[in-house]
Amino acid sequence: MNTLSHRLKHKITHFLWESDPGHLHLRQGSRTLLAATLTLLSCPWAPLYTRVLACFAAGLVCQGINSLKISEQKTTFGIATFSLLLYFSLVSYVDPYPWAIALVTVGASFTVFAVRSLGPRYALFPLFVWMMGFITTLLPGATGIAFLERLLCVGMGCGISFLVYFYCLPPRPLPYFFENIRYFTILVHNRTLALEKQLQQAIPFKGKEKYYLQLRRSLRKYYLHNQEILSSFEVRHSTQKDQLLSLLSTQYLAGKALFLLQDNLIVLSATRLMAHEYLKQVLRQALKDTSALAQLIQVDPKEREIRLLAKTMPYPQSFKDLKNLLEQSTEDMSTLVPLYQLSTSLNELRDRLFALTDAPRLMAEETVYAQ
C-alpha cells in the first residue's frame, strides 16, 4: 500500500512539475488566472455581462503567443488585441441581425485557419479571438453608451493581460533552459543507476525492450524542448546565444552517449566477456561514478560552484581500470569492440556532463530580453 501511494505521489509530482521544466505551463496558467481576476476586480462599476466579457478577453488574448521570440511576442500581443477589439466591435454592431451574425461567424471561422498561411505568428491566437467574438454573440447585446462601456472594459482587460504577461509574470526562457538541463541530468543519474542495478542481476537486461523506447523518447523530449527555446528567444549578445547553442549540442551528445551506453551494455552482456566478474565490478563502479557526477550537476547546472566541484572530482579509478583492460586483454580485437564502444560511451558521457557544468554565469534574467 505504501509503495503504491509512493508511486502514485511520484507520478503526480512528475506530471505536475518535472514534465513542465521551468514551469512554463504553470506560469501561463497563473498569468491567465491573475489577468482574469484583476480584470474582474478592476471594473466593479460595470454590469455583470460586461465584466464577464472583459474577463474572457483578458484570459483569451494572452493565449497562443508564447511560442515566438520575446520582441515579436509584444507585437503579436498587439495584433491579437487589435483583432479582438475589431472583431468584438463588429459582432456587437451586427448583433441585432441573426443572419449577419451567422455570416460574420462563418467568415471569421474561415479566416482563423486561412491566416495561418501568413506565418507561425498567426497559428494560434486567431482561434482565441474567434472564441471571444462567439462568446459575445451569446450574451445580450449592447448599443450606444453601453457598447462603449463594454469596449472600454474589454480594452482594459487586454491591457491588464499585457501588463501581467510581460511585467508581472514575464516569460523566462533562460531559467527554463537550465531547468531542462537539470532534469536531463536527473534522467542521466537515474538511468545510470538503473543500469548498474541490472548488472547485479544474474541475467541482466532480460525483457526490457520497452525501457529503451522510453529512454529514447525522454531524451528526445528534453533536447527538443531546449531547441525550441533557443529558436524562440533573443539574447542581448550573440556570444550568449553561441554559448547556449554549444550547451544544446552538448546536451544532445550527452543524451546520445547515454543511449549508446545502454545499447553497448546490452550487447556486451550477451558476450562471453561478461563472464568475468572483475569486468562486471569495474563496469558497475564506472556507472556509479558517472551517476555521482550527474547527481552533482542536477543541483544547479549554471552555478559556478558546481563547475568547480565537478572539476575537482578525480578521474575515476574505474575508468582507468577499463582502459587497462582494453590495452592488456589478450582477447581477439573484434571481440573487444563492444567493450571498446562501451568505454567510449562512458568517456563521452562523462565529458559531456563536464561540459554542461561550463554554463557561463549569465546575467540576470532581465538582461536577456531584447529591447
Add this chain to the structure above:
Amino acid sequence: MLNNPHLRLAIQAASAMTIAISIQHFYHFERSYWAVFTSMILFSQTLGSSIKRALERVAMTILGGGLATLLYFVIPTEHLPIVSIILCSVFFQICFLQRFYLGSAFFASVFIVFFFALIQTWSVHLLTVRIFETILGALITLVCSFLIFPIKTENTLLAKIPLFIADAKALSDQILETLFFPKNNRKEMLKKADACLLLLSQLDQEYIHLGYELGRHHSKQEIKSLLRALGRFYHHLSSVVSWLSHLQDRTLFLALKDEFQALLTATFHDLDTLNTALTQEKAIVFSPNFSTRYQLLEQKAALLREDPKYSRMAWLDYFAFCSFLKTMDDSLKILDTSLLEHSSSLNE
C-alpha cells in the same frame, strides 16, 4: 491553391460552421451554441488528429461534466466555493492546454458547469444537453474533415519521409567529410543531425494520429515498420556522429581512405535510391555494392595488420567503425523491405 492545407482547413471550418448554425436555426435545439463552439475548436491539422481530439473532448465532457455536476450538488451553493472552483479549473485548463489535451478538456467541462452555476443554475438536464451538443459538434467536425478536402495523416506522413531521407543523406555526407577532415564542418554535422531528429519526432507524432485515422487497417502496420526502420537507421547514423567526436587516431582511416570512401559512398548512395523509390511509389532492389566493397576494405586492412605504425586503439576504432557501417547497411536493407511491403499494398 487547394494544395495549401491551411486553406483546406479554412474551408472545412467554414462548412462546419454553416452546418452547425443551420442546425441551430432550423431545429432550435436547446443550447445549440455548444455544438457550434465545439465544432469549431475540434479542427486540427489532419483528419487523424481531429478524430483524436473529438474522442477526447466527448469523453472528458462526459467525465468532467458528470463529476462537476456531482460536486455541484454536494458543495454549498454559495459564491465563494463556486468562484474558487472556477478559478482552479481555469488555471488547470490553461496549464494542460498545450501538453495534455485530455486534462484541458476535463477542466473545461468543470469550468462550464460552475460558470453556469454562478450566472444562472445547473442541472442534470443541462448536463445531458451539453453532452448531446458536444457529440453533435464533434460529428459535424468529423464529417467536414472527412468529406471536404480531407487532409489525411497518412499522406502528410508519407510526404515527410523523403524529406527525412534527404536530411539523412546530407548528414551522411557531412560524416564522410568529418571523418577525413576533422576540423571541418563539425558544427554543420550537428546541425544536420538536429534537423533529422526534429523530422523524426514529427513523424512519430503523426503516427499517433494515424492510429485514429486508420484503426486496424493493414497499412498502419506497414507504416509502423517503415518508421521503425527509419528510427533505427537514424540511431545508427547519429551513433557515428557521437563516436566521431572521440576519434583521436585517424592514421588508419587515412591509410584506408579510398576503400572507406568507396564503401561509404555506396552505402549513402543507397539513400538517394531509397528516396527515388519512395517518391515514385515503387521499390528498387539495391545492388550488393556494400558486401563487395567491404571485402575490399578488409583485404587491404589485413595487409596493414602487422604494421606497428597503427596502435591498438586505432584498430579498435577501425573495428568499431566497421561495426557501425554493417549495422547501418542492415538497417537500410530493413528500410527497403518495409518500403517494398508498403508499395505492394499501394499497388493492390
